Amino acid sequence: xxxxxxxxxxxxxxxxxxxxxxxxxxxxxxxxxxxxxxxxxxxxxxxxxxxxxxxxxxxxxxxxxxxxxxxxxxxxxxxxxxxxxxxxxxxxxxxxxxxxxxxxxxxxxxxxxxxxxxxxxxxxxxxxxxxxxxxxxxxxxxxxxxxxxxxxxxxxxxxxxxxxxxxxxxxxxxxxxxxxxxxxxxxxxxxxxxxxxxxxxxx
Amino acid sequence: xxxxxxxxxxxxxxxxxxxxxxxxxxxxxxxxxxxxxxxxxxxxxxxxxxxxxxxxxxxxxxxxxxxxxxxxxxxxxxxxxxxxxxxxxxxxxxxxxxxxxxxxxxxxxxxxxxxxxxxxxxxxxxxxxxxxxxxxxxxxxxxxxxxxxxxxxxxxxxxxxxxxxxxxxxxxxxxxxxxxxxxxxxxxxxxxxxxxxxxxxxx
DNA sequence: CGCAATATTAACCAAATGGTTAAACCAAGG
DNA sequence: CCTTGGTTTAACCATTTGGTTAATATTGCG
Numbered sequence: 001x002x003x004x005x006x007x008x009x010x011x012x013x014x015x016x017x018x019x020x021x022x023x024x025x026x027x028x029x030x031x032x033x034x035x036x037x038x039x040x041x042x043x044x045x046x047x048x049x050x051x052x053x054x055x056x057x058x059x060x061x062x063x064x065x066x067x068x069x070x071x072x073x074x075x076x077x078x079x080x081x082x083x084x085x086x087x088x089x090x091x092x093x094x095x096x097x098x099x100x101x102x103x104x105x106x107x108x109x110x111x112x113x114x115x116x117x118x119x120x121x122x123x124x125x126x127x128x129x130x131x132x133x134x135x136x137x138x139x140x141x142x143x144x145x146x147x148x149x150x151x152x153x154x155x156x157x158x159x160x161x162x163x164x165x166x167x168x169x170x171x172x173x174x175x176x177x178x179x180x181x182x183x184x185x186x187x188x189x190x191x192x193x194x195x196x197x198x199x200x201x202x203x
Numbered sequence: 204x205x206x207x208x209x210x211x212x213x214x215x216x217x218x219x220x221x222x223x224x225x226x227x228x229x230x231x232x233x234x235x236x237x238x239x240x241x242x243x244x245x246x247x248x249x250x251x252x253x254x255x256x257x258x259x260x261x262x263x264x265x266x267x268x269x270x271x272x273x274x275x276x277x278x279x280x281x282x283x284x285x286x287x288x289x290x291x292x293x294x295x296x297x298x299x300x301x302x303x304x305x306x307x308x309x310x311x312x313x314x315x316x317x318x319x320x321x322x323x324x325x326x327x328x329x330x331x332x333x334x335x336x337x338x339x340x341x342x343x344x345x346x347x348x349x350x351x352x353x354x355x356x357x358x359x360x361x362x363x364x365x366x367x368x369x370x371x372x373x374x375x376x377x378x379x380x381x382x383x384x385x386x387x388x389x390x391x392x393x394x395x396x397x398x399x400x401x402x403x404x405x406x
Numbered sequence: 407c408g409c410a411a412t413a414t415t416a417a418c419c420a421a422a423t424g425g426t427t428a429a430a431c432c433a434a435g436g
Numbered sequence: 437c438c439t440t441g442g443t444t445t446a447a448c449c450a451t452t453t454g455g456t457t458a459a460t461a462t463t464g465c466g
Contacts (some may be wrong), residue, residue, distance in 0.1 A: 031454090048412095129377065157368070163358070189355070193359075199402065236424095245442075
C-alpha cells in the first residue's frame with residue numbers, strides 16, 4: 001500500500017492533459033486517446049484513474065468552473081466602493097481570461113450541452129453576489145450612480161470582459177487582427193472596459 | 204428527368220433538420236442519424252443530397268452565418284446618426300437572437316473549432332464596417348461623443364447583445380431565473396442596452 | 407528476500423458512427 | 437406500357453472510439 005506521490009503525480013498529469021484537450025476541443029470532440037497521448041501514458045491508465053470519459057470530464061470541468069467563478073466572486077467580495085470594485089473586477093477577470101483564453105467558451109459550451117448535470121459545479125461563492133447587489137444599491141442610495149438593476153449591471157460587466165475571448169476568431173477576422181494585435185486589444189480593454197462601464201452608470 | 208419541387212423540398216427539409224440538430228448539439232456531437240430522424244428520412248438520403256457530414260455542416264453553417272452577419276452589417280448600414288444607429292442595431296440584433304437564441308454560441312463554437320476553414324463563411328457585408336467607423340469618427344468630430352476606438356465600441360455592442368444568449372444557462376442559474384424570467388430580462392435589455400452604450404460614449 | 411498492493415501496459419472487444427451499395431420506387435416522355 | 441432518370445430505402449461495411457481484461461512491472465514492507 002501507500003501512494004508516495006506518483007499516483008497523485010500521474011493523476012495530476014492526466015488532469016492537466018485532459019484540461020488541455022477538453023478545453024481546446026470540447027467534451028464531444030475530445031478523444032480519450034488524445035488525452036492519453038498528451039499525458040504520455042496508456043489509454044487504459046486513464047480509465048484506471050478516472051473510470052470513464054464522463055468522470056474525467058467532470059474532474060476537468062469542476063476545476064475550470066471553480067477557477068472561473070472563484071475569480072468572479074472573489075474580486076467582487078473585497079471592494080470598498082462600487083467604482084473601485086468594478087475596476088478591480090474587470091482587471092482580475094481579464095487577467096484570468098488572458099491566462100486561460102479558452103475558458104469562457106468552454107464553460108458556456110458545456111453548460112449549454114448539459115445544463116442540468118453541470119449546474120452543481122457552478123454553485124460557488126454565490127453569496128458574494130448579494131454583496132454586489134448591496135454595493136450597487138448603496139451607491140445608488142448615495143446618489144453616485146443612476147438607477148440600474150444590479151443583475152443587469154453584472155451581466156454587462158461579464159459580457160464586456162468575456163465576449164472578446166468567446167468571439168475571438170470572429171473578431172480577429174472582422175477587424176483583420178493577428179495574434180499580436182488581438183493581445184494588444186485585450187491589454188487595452190483591461191483598462192478601458194471598467195471606465196466604459198463606470199461612465200454609463202455614473203449619476 | 205425533372206425535379207418538380209420534391210428535390211428542393213427534401214433538400215430544404217434536410218437543411219432545416221440539420222440546422223436544428225447541429226445548432227443544438229454542435230458539429231462534433233451531432234449525429235447523422237439524428238438529422239435523418241429529424242427530417243423523417245433515411246440516413247442514406249442525407250448522403251445523396253449532401254455527400255458527407257462536413258458538407259452538410261457547411262450548408263447549415265453558411266446559412267446561419269449569413270443570417271447573423273447580414274443582420275449585423277445590415278442594420279449598421281442604414282443609420283442617419285450614431286445614436287439612432289446604435290439603437291436600431293441593438294434592437295435588430297436582439298430580435299435576431301430572440302428568434303434564434305442558439306446562433307451566437309453555435310457560431311462561436313464552430314469558428315473556434317475550425318477558424319481557417321470557416322473564415323470564408325463570415326466574409327459578408329464587411330464593407331459596412333467602414334461605414335460604421337466613419338459614423339463614429341463623424342460623431343466624434345461633431346463633439347457628440349468622447350474619443351473611442353470604433354472597433355472597441357463595436358465589440359462592446361456585440362458583447363452586450365450576444366453574451367446573455369451565449370451564457371444563458373449560467374445566467375439563469377446565477378440569478379435564479381426560469382425561462383419566463385429570462386425572456387423578460389431579454390425584452391428589457393432590448394431597450395436598456397442601447398442607452399447603456401450611449402451613456403458611456405456621450406461627450 | 408519475497409509478498410502484497412498498486413501502477414502500467416498491450417491486446418482486445420462491442421457499440422456507435424460515418425459512409426457505401428445495390429436494389430426498389432416513381433414520375434415523365436416516347 | 438415500358439424505358440429512363442432521378443429519388444428513396446434496407447442492408448451492409450470499415451473505422452473510430454470508449455471501455456475492458458489479463459498479464460507485467462514497480463514499489464513498499466515484514
